[in-house]
Amino acid sequence: MAESQIQSYLRALKRQLRIYGVFDSEYLDEVESHLLEAVAEGIRQGLSEEKAERRAMERFGSIKVVAPGFAMERKNIMQNLLLAVAVIAGLFSAYVDSRPTWDDTGILAFGILIVSGLITLLGYRRPWVIALAVGIWIPLHGIFIAHNYGSSLALVFAFVGAYGGWLVRLVIQKTLHPA
Amino acid sequence: MFGEALKGHLDLLLLAILADGPAHGYAIIEALRNRSGGMFDLPEGTIYPALHRLENQGLLQSVWSDEAPRRKRIYQLTLKGQQALASRQDEWKQFSKAINATVGL
DSSP, X not given: OOOOHHHHHHHHHHHHHHXXXXXXXXXXXXXXXXXXXXXXXXXXXXXXXXXXXXXXXHHHOOHHHHHHHHHHHHHHHHXXXXXXXXXXXXXXXXXXXXXXXXXXXXXXXXXXXHHHHHXXXXXXXXXXXXXXXXXXXXXXXXXXXXXXXXXXXXXXXXXXXXXXXXXXXXXXXXXXXXX | OOHHHHHTTHHHHHHHHHTTOOEEHHHHHHHHHHHTTTXXXXXXXXXXXXXXXXXXXXXXXXXXXXXXXXXXXXXXXXXXXXXXXXXXXXXXXXXXXXXXXXXXX
């Protein structure tokens, strides 16, 4: 049985959304529901099924126009999620650092560097925000509670990590999409 | 028509349409087209990301309805959405009044 134009459109949209990192099938379910509704309306108005399908897709918009819109919305959710992870990781590192039994600063510094780097590598747009979200808690606790000014070094590791991840991502993007 | 100009006001338009009651995406787009006399004719696929964004902001909520002949995602205003609509309507009144006064209408 030949694939309908709607099914071809949905398949192409699914492929494009995957390129943008969107895997949520609810989007496609909603688009399919919309297109079928539009086709039914076209047929009610006297169009042939083929013409109704074509009109439905034309009105919905080309995949090049539609897919980035869905991806942008997804990106914003992802940004908030990454920021939340950064804050949690930062608070956790401050908690670990504040324990009297903990004295391995090197591991903590390395952890802050890696976490900050990973988060910006995964796509957070503003590295300075991530550096602060991960690295501010140890200095806050160190300076105001323990009067340890050396703890502000945690911020340095967070900034180095965040900008390092951001730079690597930039290089990857430039390599994959030279234009 | 008016595609670019509409983008900044799309949230207000969608909230206003849903003030009349819950509706699915296709019905919202039809209402947008009909109420504007066909002037607001955006690519329909660009409306859904806006609806999802409003839902993420807590201004709308949605549920899937399994009513025949096909599943539909039904959107409706939340209390926060109603308040946002009232506030944006006030802003729009002031804005359009200022524009009208400036251009001499």
